[in-house]
Amino acid sequence: GNSVTQMEGPVTLSEEAFLTINCTYTATGYPSLFWYVQYPGEGLQLLLKATKADDKGSNKGFEATYRKETTSFHLEKGSVQVSDSAVYFCALNGGGTASKLTFGTGTRLQVTL
Amino acid sequence: SQTIHQWPATLVQPVGSPLSLECTVEGTSNPNLYWYRQAAGRGLQLLFYSVGIGQISSEVPQNLSASRPQDRQFILSSKKLLLSDSGFYLCAWSWYYNEQFFGPGTRLTVL
Numbered sequence: 001g002n003s004v005t006q007m008e009g010p011v012t013l014s015e016e017a018f019l020t021i022n023c024t025y026t027a028t029g030y031p032s033l034f035w036y037v038q039y040p041g042e043g044l045q046l047l048l049k050a051t052k053a054d055d056k057g058s059n060k061g062f063e064a065t066y067r068k069e070t071t072s073f074h075l076e077k078g079s080v081q082v083s084d085s086a087v088y089f090c091a092l093n094g095g096g097t098a099s100k101l102t103f104g105t106g107t108r109l110q111v112t113l
Numbered sequence: 114s115q116t117i118h119q120w121p122a123t124l125v126q127p128v129g130s131p132l133s134l135e136c137t138v139e140g141t142s143n144p145n146l147y148w149y150r151q152a153a154g155r156g157l158q159l160l161f162y163s164v165g166i167g168q169i170s171s172e173v174p175q176n177l178s179a180s181r182p183q184d185r186q187f188i189l190s191s192k193k194l195l196l197s198d199s200g201f202y203l204c205a206w207s208w209y210y211n212e213q214f215f216g217p218g219t220r221l222t223v224l
Contacts, residue, residue: 032211032212034212036215041218041220042217042218043119043203043215043216043217043218044157044203044205044215045215046212046213046214049212089156089157093211093212097145097164097209098145098162098164098170099145099207099208099209099211099213100147100159100162101159101212101213103156103157104156105155105156106156106157
């Protein structure tokens with residue numbers, strides 16, 4: 001079956017530091033890949049997505065590239081802000097009419113001044 | 114544009130009481146709908162999904178049930194709550210083969 005593995009958190013960074021959150025996946029075929037962000041007490045928000053190999057998703061300074069050869073979709077940001085503190089989830093859609101997502105366990109990011 | 118609503122936002126219920134959480138979607142038709150539960154500090158657990166009116170698929174056996182009485186309405190229910198039912202319940206919708214969009218969630222505390 002499909003699976004998503006994320007790096008363990010929490011990740012603690014100082015403001016303006018470079019962020020990488022690793023995500024690798026196992027899936028048959030050609031899944032679509034997503035990053036979601038969850039702020040405290042809120043639902044998940046779609047941060048970015050990529051639907052085929054070598055696609056780069058980007059939004060709000062965050063980027064992730066769909067690497068089929070390494071089955072990875074690592075999230076990066078060049079300079080984090082305190083407001084980026086949240087839990088980040090990597091997910092894949094392996095296809096099918098039900099469009100079910102397989103989620104990683106989430107990585108908590110804490111950014112300090 | 115599409116909007117997803119959930120209510121109530123928070124709920125405190127005694128053990129053994131019934132539960133009804135509601136989710137509605139605006140601005141689209143015939144969406145896929147999903148119920149997730151998130152325990153404190155944990156990941157997401159898919160509970161139910163629906164690809165059409167009256168069509169419910171259960172992912173995890175439990176004392177919860179779901180119904181879809183209308184195209185854009187999804188209800189999560191229980192006849193008797195357990196302590197272990199406490200958590201953050203999220204509703205989501207999608208079109209086929211695409212990403213899911215989440216509601217604001219309902220925080221349920223069972224005492």
